[in-house]
Amino acid sequence: MEYEIRIEDAPSRQLAVARGAASRADLGRTILKLLDTVWPVLRSQHAKTGHNVVVYFGGLEHIEAGVEVFGDFVDTGNVRHSQTPAGSAVTTAHWG
Numbered sequence: 001m002e003y004e005i006r007i008e009d010a011p012s013r014q015l016a017v018a019r020g021a022a023s024r025a026d027l028g029r030t031i032l033k034l035l036d037t038v039w040p041v042l043r044s045q046h047a048k049t050g051h052n053v054v055v056y057f058g059g060l061e062h063i064e065a066g067v068e069v070f071g072d073f074v075d076t077g078n079v080r081h082s083q084t085p086a087g088s089a090v091t092t093a094h095w096g
Contacts, residue, residue, distance in 0.1 A: 003092045012086040015053055016042055017066030018078045027060060034065035041079040042067060055084060 018037040022030035031054055042049055050068030057063065064082055075081060 001094075001096075003094070005090060005092045008089050008091055010084070010086060010089040013050075013053070013084045014069050015055075015064070015066045015082045015084065016047070016069045016073055016079055017053075017055070017064040017082040019062070019064050019080070021061045022063060024060065030063070031065045034063075035067070037077075038066045038079050041076045042069065042073060045073050045076075047071060047073040053084065055082070 016038050018034040020030050020034050035052055048070040050070060052065070052067055055064045066079075066082065073081075
């Protein structure tokens, strides 16, 4: 498969996130658990949403899993405002 690899100047994106930590073996389950915390809050507030996003802060001991948000939402429980870092990013897409 041929991949198109691009370098982009990525803007910061507003997120609604829940924070957590995971082991390598539990990473997938942890991400789903965190997303299952965020989505009901955003649905209840009728927030306009985008992609699911996971941000790693130097390893698995501090991660944020959440959803892009376009517009306002209110922090509720463990769901908080966050954002992706802005700057250069390398991107590609894999289908399959």
